[in-house]
Amino acid sequence: MTKKAVLLLSGGLDSATTFAIAKQQGFSVHALSFAYGQRHGIELQAAKRVAETLGATEHKIAEIDLRLFGGSALTSDIAVPKNRSLENISHGIPITYVPARNTIFLSFALAWAEVLGAYDIFIGVNAVDYSGYPDCRPEFIASFEKMANLATAYALEEGKQIKIHTPLINLTKAEIIKQGLALGVDYSLTISCYDPTLEGKPCGICDSCIIRNKGFAENGIVVLKSETHENEQLVSRSQAKRILVRFNKFSEVLLDFKDIEFIGQAFADEIFRVFRNNNHKIKITAINTTPDINKMIEYVGIEHE
Numbered sequence: 328m329t330k331k332a333v334l335l336l337s338g339g340l341d342s343a344t345t346f347a348i349a350k351q352q353g354f355s356v357h358a359l360s361f362a363y364g365q366r367h368g369i370e371l372q373a374a375k376r377v378a379e380t381l382g383a384t385e386h387k388i389a390e391i392d393l394r395l396f397g398g399s400a401l402t403s404d405i406a407v408p409k410n411r412s413l414e415n416i417s418h419g420i421p422i423t424y425v426p427a428r429n430t431i432f433l434s435f436a437l438a439w440a441e442v443l444g445a446y447d448i449f450i451g452v453n454a455v456d457y458s459g460y461p462d463c464r465p466e467f468i469a470s471f472e473k474m475a476n477l478a479t480a481y482a483l484e485e486g487k488q489i490k491i492h493t494p495l496i497n498l499t500k501a502e503i504i505k506q507g508l509a510l511g512v513d514y515s516l517t518i519s520c521y522d523p524t525l526e527g528k529p530c531g532i533c534d535s536c537i538i539r540n541k542g543f544a545e546n547g548i549v550v551l552k553s554e555t556h557e558n559e560q561l562v563s564r565s566q567a568k569r570i571l572v573r574f575n576k577f578s579e580v581l582l583d584f585k586d587i588e589f590i591g592q593a594f595a596d597e598i599f600r601v602f603r604n605n606n607h608k609i610k611i612t613a614i615n616t617t618p619d620i621n622k623m624i625e626y627v628g629i630e631h632e
């Protein structure tokens with residue numbers, strides 16, 4: 328008989344990767360998502376796509392209204408921070424932290440696991456890349472696991488140990504993506520953005536978009552947002568170069584900043600980084616610049632005329 332596991336599925340990159348890992352370990356995956364009053368329903372659509380594509384045995388969506396309490400940019404009208412530097416992102420607990428969210432989610436997962444007779448719970452928490460979230464730390468997970476084994480009838484009666492699996496906890500975002508790609512995860516099914524457009528396109532400039540795009544860039548992939556595609560497109564470095572090099576001379580790039588605007592700032596940022604890391608001197612001829620774009624050029628230290 329296949330072992331059953333309950334997996335917390337958000338529709339983001341981490342939980343999709345965790346899903347693929349659980350499947351690889353031979354678990355039948357019972358996926359659990361939450362309509363918790365988050366800013367947008369887009370991530371639940373992504374969770375459904377991931378559950379279907381990766382082959383969940385069952386997918387449940389629990390409705391719990393964390394907007395009742397608010398206290399987070401994700402569950403109230405507090406603005407989501409945008410355009411923060413990696414330095415800023417890596418300090419402190421961000422306003423996108425949702426009070427006690429993982430404790431609540433894991434408690435629901437535990438309740439379902441007990442009903443299913445499943446002793447394995449998967450959660451895609453990560454304590455490495457800029458995560459200031461207290462409920463993503465190994466100490467928290469260890470405590471929850473201990474509590475789960477004290478709190479449930481089935482643990483007591485069967486004498487079997489409940490395990491909280493956190494396969495991503497010590498990985499960087501780039502390592503997570505690398506592992507997911509190796510397992511064949513299609514990341515265009517997922518969305519990580521804290522503040523997507525009404526059509527479900529990622530903003531490209533919230534903390535989550537920035538960290539995600541950086542992780543892709545470190546795997547040689549840049550994320551291209553396109554007006555003509557519903558989901559973000561994952562584009563390899565070489566494709567990106569072809570997109571950006573409008574002149575044959577490799578060292579000289581003509582960028583129409585109208586393009587950049589719709590492509591997204593984080594994307595452009597990564598493109599420049601990739602070019603710079605490859606030691607290509609970039610001469611940018613900027614047309615249609617806007618004040619924001621000028622600021623961005625300053626930030627990445629590129630000369631322009």
Ligand SMILES: [Zn+2]
Pocket residue numbers: 519520521522523529530531532533534535536537
């Ligand atoms: Zn975003």
